[in-house]
Amino acid sequence: MSSTTPYIDLLKGSPATALLPTQRLRDAAVAALSKPEVTVTGLDYGPDEGHFPLRTHLAEWLTAYYKPSKPIQADRICITGGASQNLSNILQVFTDPSQTRHIWMPQATYHLAFRIFEDAGFYGRLRAVPEDEEGMDMGFLEHDLANDEAVADRGVKYKRDERYRKIFKQVIYCVPNFSNPTGVTMSLRRREALVRLARKFNALVICDDVYDFLHWSAAHSSDNGNSWRSTLPRVLDLDRTLDGGPRDIFGNVVSSGTFSKIVAPGCRVGWAEGEPQLVYGLSQVGSTVSGGPPSQLMSTFIDEMLQDGSVTKQIKEVLIPAYSRRHSIMISAVKERLSPLGVEIHTDASDPLYAGGVFVWVRLPRPLTAPNVTERALREENLIVGNGDIFVVPGDQSSSQHECLRLCFAWEDETDLTEGVRRLEKVLIRMLNEVKS
DSSP states (O other), X not given: OOTTSOOEESSOOSOOGGGSOHHHHHHHHHHHHTOHHHHHHHTSOOOXXXXXXXXXXXXXXXXXXXXXXXXXXXXXEEEESOHHHHHHHHHHHHOOTTTOOEEEEESBOOTTHHHHHIXXXXXXXXXXXXXXXXXXXXXXXXXXXXXXXXXXXXXXXXXXXXXXXXXXXXXXXXXXXXXXXTOOOOOHHHHHHHHHHHHHTTEEEEEEOTXXXXXXXXXXXXXTTTTOSXXXXXXXXXXXXXXXXXXXXXXXXXXXXXXXXXXXXXXXXXXXXXXXXXXXXXXXSHHHHTTSOTTHHHHHHHHHHHHTTHHHHIIIIIIHHHHHHHHHHHHHHIIIIIGXXXXXXXXXXXXXXXXXXXXXXXXXXXXXXXXXXXHHHHHHXXXXXXXXXGGBOTTXXXXXXXXXXXXXXXXXXXXXXXXXXXXXHHHHHHHHHHHHO
């Protein structure tokens, strides 16, 4: 393709620049920096748990959305530098490579998490769990956890005992809602089974709850979005109540959230929620004690936006309508142009449980493979698409993700979504014709 033909990027998982609340962020910054009491805290080193007003208002906001059986209090939340830094900090505090045996995750998992796990000392110890339309296969997970239980512990410890620390024997990582990359939403019964398995095998479940608020079927309900709320209880909320509640003061689940998907990625403001003792322990990671969360100043801006309702307004009036439209455009284009070629959409796009997130996961017709298709798409059509191979858990030999592609509808303009699928169609037609000839 001509070098003058613009690239279309269906891999990049960021919101389009036009969707970002630039003006509101500027106003929030001016408002925050105009208040002496905010400026003093915002420009100073922050407290270990993060900006307290943000923790308080965030607790209220999360309570309103998730509607748990018990209100969320500020002591259940600490502020972080986003979901990725949050994941790194959790591993630093609550795992020990000599005592924590493995990290378990769906067979297709957010690929940039792999390096975070390996940096924490778990190279070669990541384990894939098969996934279906309800989420991770809990029977498979229980069987393998039980087999692993029989293996003797190592005697050495690399981390000293601290009152704020608990070393978990296993870690289970998942994205329960609108999973990256597959788009799968874990069913209620699987969530309950996951909590029970975590308690049974001394595991910490790390839930990347980063797409929870991008659920447009709830916002488009008959009462014009006033019922905008989570349709399923979080795994964390189940741990608070299921079978009498947590087994100890740390609990077995931590929820990781971020404003990257709902305000702007560059803000680098996120949060962790869990039992108060676990949250306190997380706030004691060395890099946080040395100055507080890295997003202290930006936290004051986000707090302004939470207080006046502009975060909710951004989600309900900008992101959800745009993503709903973009999702529909992409699904229609895939069905019109790619389905006749044998491409399959992984989940039923008409099911309300899947009406959210920012990705569409498709399976290619055999004998085509994702690495070959992505290479040809880039070389011949200036089209970037997500190669399913990059989402395979390292070391997993059973995965069939080399037949899959991840398509993101958040970054490119609406017209380019259709054009991107059209370019992909041209590549697939050429490759299928080559196979036949």
